[in-house]
Amino acid sequence: MAMLMAKHPASSRAKYKNIRCCMVGGAPVSTELATQLNAMLPDDAVVGQGYGLTESSTVITMQPVEHLKGVPGSAGRLITNCIARVVKPDGSLGGIGEEGELVIKSPATPLNYYLGNVQANRETFVDGWLKTGDEVYFDKVGVRSGVKRLGPIADEP
Numbered sequence: 001m002a003m004l005m006a007k008h009p010a011s012s013r014a015k016y017k018n019i020r021c022c023m024v025g026g027a028p029v030s031t032e033l034a035t036q037l038n039a040m041l042p043d044d045a046v047v048g049q050g051y052g053l054t055e056s057s058t059v060i061t062m063q064p065v066e067h068l069k070g071v072p073g074s075a076g077r078l079i080t081n082c083i084a085r086v087v088k089p090d091g092s093l094g095g096i097g098e099e100g101e102l103v104i105k106s107p108a109t110p111l112n113y114y115l116g117n118v119q120a121n122r123e124t125f126v127d128g129w130l131k132t133g134d135e136v137y138f139d140k141v142g143v144r145s146g147v148k149r150l151g152p153i154a155d156e157p
Contacts, residue, residue, distance in 0.1 A: 002029060006036035016041050023062070025050040031072040038069050051075035056130055058108045060084075071141075082106040085129075086136060094137065101150055102136040105129045 002024045005011055019041050029037075029049050038047055048063025048070040063076040070076070078084055085103045086094035094100035109130050112121040124131050133150050 002037050003033060006033055006040055011040060013040050013042075016045075019045050021046045023048050023050055025052065025059070028075070029073075034070060034072040044068075049075045053130075053132055055110070055113045055124060056104065056106070056108065056132075057110055058106070060102075060104055060106075060132075074139075077141075078104075079106075084138075086138060087131075096140055097137055099135055099137045102132045102134050103129050104132060 002022070005016065005022075022037070022041060022045060024037075024047075034047070034049070041047060046063075046065055046068055048067065050059050050062040052059035052061075059079060060082055061076040061078055063070045063074070067076075083105050086098060086100040087103050088094045088098060088100040105128055109128065110125070112125050114120040114124070124133075135150050
């Protein structure tokens with residue numbers, strides 16, 4: 001939807017003049033697309049991106065409202081009661097600006113998800129932590145930015 005709003009030839013800023021808030025999820029939004037979407041919406045519209053997984057049972061990050069137009073290329077800050085780690089390929093914890101797999105834990109994190117797939121559950125849910133399979137990094141403001149998918153998505157139940 002965001003891509004259609006930003007790029008479709010029939011789209012115009014006038015058509016979206018009543019939009020006050022636009023949150024995008026489901027796939028990472030590039031800096032280019034975020035800039036184009038912001039240009040289509042009113043100056044006072046809140047525009048942001050969120051990030052979550054079916055396996056997490058809830059959103060994991062969202063743009064704070066004080067970032068009126070969001071941070072291009074970012075999926076926002078961790079939601080309340082969600083903690084995260086960036087785990088580098090060697091198993092060590094990543095620091096600010098270092099890429100690695102996003103691993104999260106929250107009161108909403110399920111103990112398993114893949115019905116009948118013991119191996120997928122064992123690899124994804126480890127000691128209360130959910131391995132997302134997404135490579136990310138955190139910047140100095142604590143904003144999570146998506147980099148890439150580390151591997152194939154496990155089969156749905």
